[in-house]
Amino acid sequence: MAQPSPNDAFVAFEHVQKSYDGVSLVVKDLNLQIGKGEFLTMLGPSGSGKTTCLMMLAGFETATSGEIRLDGRPINQVPPHKRGIGMVFQNYALFPHMTVGENLAFPLEVRGMSKSDRETKVKRALDMVQMYSFINRRPAQLSGGQQQRIALARALVFDPALVLMDEPLGALDKQLREHMQFEIKHLHENLGITVVYVTHDQGEALTMSDRVAVFNDGRIQQLAPPSDLYERPENSFVAQFIGENNKLPGTVEEIGGGRCTVRLATGEVIDATPVNVTTKGARTLVSIRPERVEFKPEMMPAGAHTIDAEVMEFIYMGDLFRTRLKVAGSEDFVIKSRNTLGQRVLRAGEKIKIGWAPQDARALDPM
Amino acid sequence: MADISPAPLTTSDGRPLKAALASAQARAKWRAFLLVVPLLLFIVLTFLVPIGYMLQRSFQHDGFSANVPALAAWFDANPGVTEPDEAAYKALVTDLAQMQVDKTPGQAGTRINYTVPGTISLFKGAARKAAEMQPPYKDALLADSAQWGEPKLWAAMREAASPYTTDFYRVATDRKRAADGGWERGSDQERIYIFLFVKTFLLSGAVTVICLLLAFPIAHLLATLPMSKSSLLMILVLLPFWTSLLVRTSSWIAILQEQGVINDLLVWMHVLGEDGRVRMVYNQTGTVIVMTHILLPFMVLPLYSVMRTIPPSYARAARSLGATSWTTFRRVYLPQTLPGIAAGSLLVFILAVGYYITPALVGGADGQLISNMIQFHMAKSNWSLAAALAAMLLVAVMVLYWLYDRLIGIDRLKLG
Known part of the structure; x- marks a missing residue:
């Protein structure tokens, strides 16, 4: 998806700051453009400011400074009920004293829609989530997954162009969560709505989103499509936060042509791609995904530097083998290999050599 | 499909499951009960018993009935008779004389006083003279006070001859005894x-x-x-x-x-x-x-x-x-x-x-x-x-x- 420019963005945050106590900033200078029809996820640890951003967009919190625009219109002063934004809450927030049908009719009723129109729309929305047969139940009579479906249908029933979701799957078990991820994704694709999704679950962010904004400490650390985020993290925080990563601290030995070599504290030299380092002698943290580490000599990329490793522990995980190595004095270097026919099983105490393609190791800022 | 009711479950040694469960829990239940016994006793003695006693008071008052055995016997023998005969007056005088001995005319008078005001002194006065009264007792009592001949007083005494009464509820709902024994509303200044x-x-x-x-x-x-x-x-x-x-x-x-x-x-x-x-x-x-x-x-x-x-x-x-x-x-x-x-x-x-x-x-x-x-x-x-x-x-x-x-x-x- 093409990156929206600030002028034609459907949702735009411009220099938005938020403080609750007048002493510290929870959101520091947020600039974010979201295109129409985009599925954007705000991902980050708790306290990173992602939920505050969502609440400012929904209108439940006011920005301390800066401007938020929806479809070109500044909405800082617009009360939440006039924004026309659908919202799905973490605990579903289905009104317990109303039936499923009444819950769905509520947004239509407050808009003064006629009874027959309401019934048509409610039926359509419930059919969309395959829940029409539950129309007369109360929320307490539904399971968590069913409540989540109803909450989704309620947020969509009045045809909002923008839907916000605040960790909507957080309370569901793993299997149901994965199933609902696909359902939400399909609804997004079929309806052409814009979705802003908040989660702290990186797997959820990677599977569902067009773009992911990684939040930490009140700032967006990286805003990129899932594949970029995973394969090309721009700083050490993102590299650590998304997926598993091996980190090797060292100093840049040689740099040039989009490649560099890094000398580790123990003296070994490894290949890397410079990301946040520009000069020789700079301190850096090299990050490598466990599944990109190669240990079979015949598969080693040509010209790759290899370093010695000792197998500490081998863990059988079903589809994967996870092997913990001692590399450059540190004992928490992990490699993952797929459980394929004839895959080599490493044993504790075994001495091997490991290496990788330079583009898989990224020299980032030292943490 | 045939309706087969399942056989009652039993434990492995053949006892019914329910009985086994009850005996297994009996000890714990007893201990729990013993712990609340002091509170239970306290509540029964200081709350339930007094309330029950007070509620009983609202429809039971034996101040009159306990002191008029002879009159009560006459009322029982002559149900529905509103005009008292000489036998009735004789019974009343006998009871009054006994009240004087027992020092209880005040009690009896108080009970009648609730429905016919001004009768405490009537009972006290008549009881004092009852021992000397000669037949015919009707005339002797009427000579003491003309009130003794009033149907209202006799209706009240007939009601009070039984310890159980609705009189207090009548008063509490601003009703009073009509001449025919039914209920009627009191006058406006009585309705409080x-x-x-x-x-x-x-x-x-x-x-x-x-x-x-x-x-x-x-x-x-x-x-x-x-x-x-x-x-x-x-x-x-x-x-x-x-x-x-x-x-x-x-x-x-x-x-x-x-x-x-x-x-x-x-x-x-x-x-x-x-x-x-x-x-x-x-x-x-x-x-x-x-x-x-x-x-x-x-x-x-x-x-x-x-x-x-x-x-x-x-x-x-x-x-x-x-x-x-x-x-x-x-x-x-x-x-x-x-x-x-x-x-x-x-x-x-x-x-x-x-x-x-x-x-x-x-x-x-x-x-x-x-x-x-x-x-x-x-x-x-x-x-x-x-x-x-x-x-x-x-x-x-x-x-x-x-x-x-x-x-x-x-x-x-x-x-x-």
Whole structure:
């Protein structure tokens, strides 16, 4: 998806700051453009400011400074009920004293829609989530997954162009969560709505989103499509936060042509791609995904530097083998290999050599 | 499909499962029961027994019946006869003579006095002379007082010859015995109790409504403010609980009276003239103001405990769905606070209906409630009438509980 420019963005945050106590900033200078029809996820640890951003967009919190625009219109002063934004809450927030049908009719009723129109729309929305047969139940009579479906249908029933979701799957078990991820994704694709999704679950962010904004400490650390985020993290925080990563601290030995070599504290030299380092002698943290580490000599990329490793522990995980190595004095270097026919099983105490393609190791800022 | 009822389950050694479970738990149940025995005894002895005894008093009074064995026998032998014959007068004189010996004519007279005023002295006087009276006894008694011939007195004595009576309930509902033994309404100046019941319920209703209006915003604040501020507010709400009821009531007198703080302030600000001071205490106004203040925490706490459990996301959801803040309150927030409103209102209303000290101190003449009347009769040792009034109050409160259970469900009562 093409990156929206600030002028034609459907949702735009411009220099938005938020403080609750007048002493510290929870959101520091947020600039974010979201295109129409985009599925954007705000991902980050708790306290990173992602939920505050969502609440400012929904209108439940006011920005301390800066401007938020929806479809070109500044909405800082617009009360939440006039924004026309659908919202799905973490605990579903289905009104317990109303039936499923009444819950769905509520947004239509407050808009003064006629009874027959309401019934048509409610039926359509419930059919969309395959829940029409539950129309007369109360929320307490539904399971968590069913409540989540109803909450989704309620947020969509009045045809909002923008839907916000605040960790909507957080309370569901793993299997149901994965199933609902696909359902939400399909609804997004079929309806052409814009979705802003908040989660702290990186797997959820990677599977569902067009773009992911990684939040930490009140700032967006990286805003990129899932594949970029995973394969090309721009700083050490993102590299650590998304997926598993091996980190090797060292100093840049040689740099040039989009490649560099890094000398580790123990003296070994490894290949890397410079990301946040520009000069020789700079301190850096090299990050490598466990599944990109190669240990079979015949598969080693040509010209790759290899370093010695000792197998500490081998863990059988079903589809994967996870092997913990001692590399450059540190004992928490992990490699993952797929459980394929004839895959080599490493044993504790075994001495091997490991290496990788330079583009898989990224020299980032030292943490 | 055939309906096969499953055989009762048994344990591995063949005992029925239910019996095995009961014996396995018997010891624990006994221990639990023994732990609550002291409390159970305490409640039975200090609460249930006295209440039962008082309730019994409302329909049983043997002050007359225990002292007139001969007359009672005559009443039994002549049911439905309104005109007493010589045998009846003979029996009465025999009983009166025995009363004089037992020193009980006062007791018997008091019982008849409840329905026919002025009869205590009648009984005492006749009892003194009964031993010397000669037949015909009718003439002898009528010579003592013409009252002895009145059908009203004989009807009252026939009723009182049985220890069980509805007389006290008649008085408590402003009815009196008609000449034919039926019930009739008393004259207007005699009808005080029904009016007092109605007034008690109306004032309690007013106190309940005012409490609800005042408590709702406070409870909402308590439930939504951050912890540090809400606990301070909670202390302010509970402060009255920690102060003696008498102290609070007396301070209200100091504040509200004609030479009190509020009137002084209004006069000082020239809102009122020196001779225009408002009377706010020793009347109904005083009763309502002070009772509202004293009962307010009982409304705040149930409301708070319900509101605390309503997550703010409901209101947010409603707002995001397009509801104005008023619609959100009316359609989403208010319905969810109903159990708290019902619990608080029920609690305040029931407490108000039986409130005694406050109206006694600040009620003056027209701020008295039914409980003050019950106390009045207790002090005048007409315990039976007091018991009848109290029983009616108790039934009214029970009916309220029943209504509450039917409408809202007693299991949804949340008191904090």
